[in-house]
Amino acid sequence: MSALSTVVVVTWRGRDHITACLDALAAQKSPHRMIVVDNASDDGTAELISGYEVVRLPRNRGYAGGLAAVLDLVDTPYVAWLNDDAVPDPSWLSELENALEAEPDAAAATSSILLTDGSTQSVGVALTSDGYGKDVVLAGREVFGFCGGAALLRTSELRAAGGVPAGFFCYYEDTDTAWRLRLAGHRVISVGPARVRHRHGASTRPGSPLFHRWNERNRLLMLLRCAPASVAVRELARFLVITALLPARKDVPNAANFRIGLRLRVLGEVLIRMPVTVVQRLVIGTRSKVTRQRVWRDWAGR
Incomplete structure (x- = not known):
């Protein structure tokens, strides 16, 4: 059975947590290709990921830059974004794929992201009245945007919408992408059964x-x-x-x-x-x- 998805994992100094992520991807029910983007880690991460398909960047280009660096290498209908400190359930990828297969007007599907204590971090992203992206913890099937820590996108629609804003480095690359997908006429859906556990802030410290x-x-x-x-x-x-x-x-x-x-x-x-x-x-x-106004x-x- 050929793979429908390429899972892209961007890492930087991920030695303490990336193994759990990669082990969970190896246990996925759905066949897939995986690309690990190493943002010039200097902590021993390179040795841990040496057995995988790795694109090692000469400098740290951030999460957005790492995703953008390998988009042209993706040759599957779907591309998944996954944080290196996220551990997906075995059915995570198949749940997202099935959801997008069932809803052809949706260009992205976002996961149920749980913190390590079992509480919900995000089931999608809302747009506030002053233009911030805000994690949603209760949602219906459709949400404004996806959380880039664990999501699946249609590769062709992502490319048609302009790809990943590499210059953002980190944060809002997902909300910006959701904006562009919606401007192109697509929907974004939340898939409750697609669950991941997230060690929030392992690479960047919220509030810093x-x-x-x-x-x-x-x-x-x-x-x-x-x-x-x-x-x-x-x-x-x-x-x-x-x-x-x-x-x-x-x-x-x-x-x-x-x-x-x-x-x-x-x-x-x-x-x-x-x-x-x-x-x-x-x-x-x-x-x-x-229209933007719409x-x-x-x-x-x-």
């Missing part, structure tokens, strides 16, 4: 300055690429105004994303990328079959 830098920057870049112009300009202006007013505030939250230095760096990185982002926005617009009206704040 680096996490907030990527999170805030990539949200703004995603909106500038995909959202209605009024929303993108509003959120960029709001970020700028909040940053400017922080020195005068006495009730500044004790969080890294409210540090002036970090916010100025985010603004600088967004402005440097603005010319390329505007071009990307125009290209995404030419591919779209559904997607925003249907999903923002739900």
